[in-house]
Amino acid sequence: MPVARTRSVALLGLSGSIVEVEADLGSQLPAFLVIGLPDAAIGESRERVRAAAANSGCPLPARRLTVNLSPATLPKHGSGFDLAIAIACLAAAGRLDAVSAGAVVHLGELGLDGRLRPTDGVLPAVLAARRAGVQRVMVPTSNAAEAALVDGIEVVGVASLAEAVAWHGGDVEVVPVDAVLAPDPAEPPIVHSGDLADVVGNPEAVAALIAAAAGGHHLGLYGPPGAGKTMLASRLPGILPDLALDESLEVASLRSLSGLGVGGLSMRPPFEAPHHTASAAAIIGGGGRLIRPGAAARASHGVLFLDEAPEFPSSVLDVLRQPLESRTISIHRASAIASFPASFQLVLAANPCPCGQWSPKGESCTCAPSVKRRYLSRISGPLRDRLDLELWVPRLTSTAASGDAAGRVSSAEARRRVELARAVAAERYRETPWRTNAEVPGPWLRGAGGMHPGHRATAAIDRALERGGLTMRGYDKVLRLAWTLADLDGAGLPDGDHVGQANVLRKAPQWVA
């Protein structure tokens, strides 16, 4: 058969599309051409495929082989097409069953010895194949566990090209080889093991953290060094509810695309804490041709923690504004537009001033007022505007530090409360696209959705709005937070107390001005 075809997957961001890999065997002098917008890595696959085929006991015929990756206008990247190209060529040469080859999606990079090497992005590629109705996918052995996380598609793991050819009915001697193993999946950057009960004193901060978790609210933590901001933030993932299956697949897909490896499906929300020297591309994702996700995308369905937020370049912080609004990240390049999910919960931590010693009680801060003002203004107004909760975390006094452990809340208990509150909210938003209070837009809160808690409860903030002490956006934030507090209390509707408490929690601390 002079023409044979098989399939593979091209990834753009998190979305994949099926690529037909056609091979034509022509009666011409030996040549090997790959066309259809391949990048440099695919161009080099000619050499890998030729050597791998020869070393697997089924050399490519000494003829002109033309491989076309179609749709030909879609840019394709990476070495994951090697296996598909080799299988298509060998099918065209009649070395294996072309019908069998045509029905399977092939992913994997070839070594010169014919062994298959793991590639990045297998999980999103297999998800895309399933979406396209593919029934079977062939991947390197070391990616088989990752591919098998996807239900409803048969995964064939092969260690070498010879094994793949034999599977398709080709007549080759299969020499057992040691599969090339993927490096161990990188550990998530911060362990979630810290328990909320470790937080000594500061019950207001703990309550606010639970509220942030329950409503999915973005959170700002301000306080002197050593007050426990980082400690609080790192306990947030621990009190978030487990991920749903599709969310957890998305989290794993993003890790796979980042080349971090996927050990198994984790139901715990991710936690990303990029250092303040991170570039905009590291946070949001980027890359010239192959567009990779950044920390914000990897934190999707979890927590993005920016410690020492004012130390980040403001240009880096401001790239987060659009994803916070739209909950997706779009990366535009000349060749393509990639989008990644960005439904992360943002936690900012900052010192109040460069020396860090300022406090509302007027302690020994040595910074000039203008220096202090400039320091916090590095977190731009529009970004702070998106934080539903802003919290002052004071340094502990000795009496609070020796406080008894009885009043403390454990992570497990907090998580249970968060789960209950989220269930109430999810029930309320059943008919809407939202699931948490933080997602609900202002007009809906103020009446369009019949959600206004009544003017008796909101009397105080109604007055503040009238007097100009509260902006419309601030008003919405208070309402959102009040709903979360009511959900946590099991109250059907926020009352005056909830609104009052919410107003205190969201209020930009006076010291910032």
Next chain:
Amino acid sequence: MSHNAELGRLGEDLAAEHLEARGFRLIERNWRCRHGEIDVVAAHRACTVFVEVKTRASERYGHPFEAITPAKLARLRRLAAMWCEANGTKAGPARIDAVAVLARPGESAVIEHLEGIG
């Protein structure tokens, strides 16, 4: 005669037999001019065919066809034009073929034939 020249001669004989068996009428073998040599000139269905024969005793240095480089092909085209001029051949269809002879010692030779390679 060196080993390689002997092998080449053998290959050309085998190729000529193969061509004749396939209905080619041989016109000339080893036509030389100062620019090079054409292994076989033959006629096939009103078409003048210039045949490059490559012979190898093993595939250790690659398949015989792989030895026909684009530069070699370009030279063959020039030589073909010279042959036509020298022989006063009237304008007519012409093409270049390649024949690979893989003559492993102690085995019967494997002959492959590509038509119209450029």
